[in-house]
Amino acid sequence: MKQEGNALGGLGSAAKTFLLILYALFALFPLLWMLILSFKPDSEMFTTTFIFTPTLENFRAVFAESDFLRTLWNNLVVSVLAVGLSLVAGVPAAYALGRFDFKGKEDIAFTLLSFKFAPEILVIIPLYLIYQQLHLIDSIVGLIWVYQLISLPLLIWILRGFFEDLSKDMEAAAQLDGYSWWQVFFKMPLPLVKPGLVAAGLLCFIFCWNAFTFALLLGGGNTRTSTVSMTRFLASDTVHYGWVAAAALICALPEIILALLIQKHLVRGLSFGVVKG
Amino acid sequence: MQPFIALAPSFLLTIGILIPVIVAIFYSFTDLTLRSSEFNIIGIGNFVDTFTSPDFWHSVSITLGYAFWATGIEMVLGLGIALLLNEENWLSKFLRLVLIFPLMIAPVIGALVWQLMTNPSAGILRFPLSWIGLGGFRWSADSNYALFSVILIDIWIYTPFVVILALAGLRSLPKSPYEAALIDGGSAWFIFRNLTLPMLAPVLLIALIFRLMTSLQEFAIIFASTRGGPGDRTLSVAIAAYSQAFSFYNLAGSIPMLLFLWAFIYAVCFILISYWRKAQKISL
DSSP states (O other): OOGGGOGGGGSOHHHHHHHHHHHHHHHHHHHHHHHHHHTSOGGGTTTOSSOSOOOSHHHHHHHHSSOHHHHHHHHHHHHHHHHHHHHHHHHHHHHHHHHOOOTTHHHHHHHHHHTTTSOHHHHHHHHHHHHHHHTOTTOHHHHHHHHHHHHHHHHHHHHHHHHHHSOHHHHHHHHHTTOOHHHHHHHTHHHHTHHHHHHHHHHHHHHHHTOOHHHHHHOOTTTOOHHHHHHHHHHSSSOOHHHHHHHHHHHHHHHHHHHHHHHHHHHTTOOOSOSOO | OHHHHHHHHHHHHHHTTHHHHHHHHHHTTBOOOSSOSOOOBOTTHHHHHHHTOHHHHHHHHHHHHHHHHHHHHHHHHHHHHHHHHSSOSHHHHHHHHHTTHHHHSOHHHHHHHHHHHHOTTTOTTHHHHHHTTOTTOOGGGSTTTHHHHHHHHHHHHHHHHHHHHHHHHHHTOOSHHHHHHHHHTOOHHHHIIIIIHHHHHHHHHHHHHHHHHHHHHOOHHHHHHTTTOSTTTTOOHHHHHHHHHHTSOOHHHHHHHHHHHHHHHHHHHHHHHHHHHHHHHHHO
16 A cells, blocks of 8 residues: 555655654653663662663562562463453454344444443452452453453454455355355455454453553452562562563563564555455 | 354353442442441432532543543544555554554553653653753643643553554555546545545544543553642542542442443443444445
């Protein structure tokens, strides 16, 4: 896709580059600053800016003085399984909502979205009591379940739009050829909405991975996620900003790796001529 | 029948959330505190106290301002950046990769990094600001600019969310209408206004709804950067409810605020989506 459809097409390419770089500065400088902090010794945290003796002490401390690795693993297990569950449950739902006309369709779609309307604290207080009864406090299953609130509505609503955009003719043809509903689903629409699937999956993973309130209040010693354990470096008597920065960077690594892996799929296979064309 | 079978798992997974909300509504008619598990039913007292308090309506106005500016700027900026990134040159290719990174930092930590950078006496940003004569700018410590400073963090974290969605939408647009428009010799703005924007609208609506929803509920960013202060300048409804419940132990008293927030988000999304569906039917 070239710049034909671009509102900014009138702008010179120098102006475009300038705007992009301006935004990139805003978006990336704080991260660069975090990177610098993570290599800074505590003693030089506020006394110097760019010139200092770099140290790996912060990273060592993060791994040594806490069970950070275990919380990282917890986060990975909970987030991957939560997104997996959302995909299994949400993709067929998005397909049904995007492709079929049936009574009450809009109401159902809205109800699924409405599970995200309630502020997290409103949900947590009673949910805590219910989880206690069900023995789900501080359990992987409990967290995966509550994370569905974060990922499932997002996934369904993003994907639904992509399914709506597909041409219906192909599936009609496939159905005439005698394929069942599910066969058609796996053969035709699913591969075509891959960019949407990939983008939605990535976003769901990021939001689950960074979920703080649910993990803090419904998790516990056994299931503490790295997002929660990071902030504990702040709560101690002396605040170790370097540790927090190092931990935050380590914590962002899985997301970055996933985004890089997925990037290829985001770019490739999108310029399918079949879509709507 | 198949559509309902396909929808069932999603419902089974999320329906459990209705129970806590109903339980919360019940608690709002009691005097439940954090201190003990015993409580009495006191009727609508909590609602009367909340809705007659000027502090509550102040929090509502803070929440609305926060959500309006954060969502508005993120949508415009996100769409603009997505358009700029949707080109095949090395800069766009590279930035497509890295510009989503702010979204990957947990909001609590992102807010902390911004607090460090904007610290008036030790933060790194005091240098560039002093070059342009704003050396004493106190960011979130200044009661006039506190809300602006917090909104800026929200924009930093969540603009990439809009960028990702808009970019995915841009990349699945069909090509043939563009070829036709190019033959007709439409200007760039004309093509954007009449082709790109309408075709992108569904994806943009979803970005708008999710940004609006989460910014109205935003807790982590505000809590980590200002805790509602200075004074009550960034005291949104979510923060006010949290301090009511956990600082003043008035658990039941916090629930009417949260229910109000919930109802408000419900209404806004309902109006947006029905308006959208109506507009779509007319255009068909």
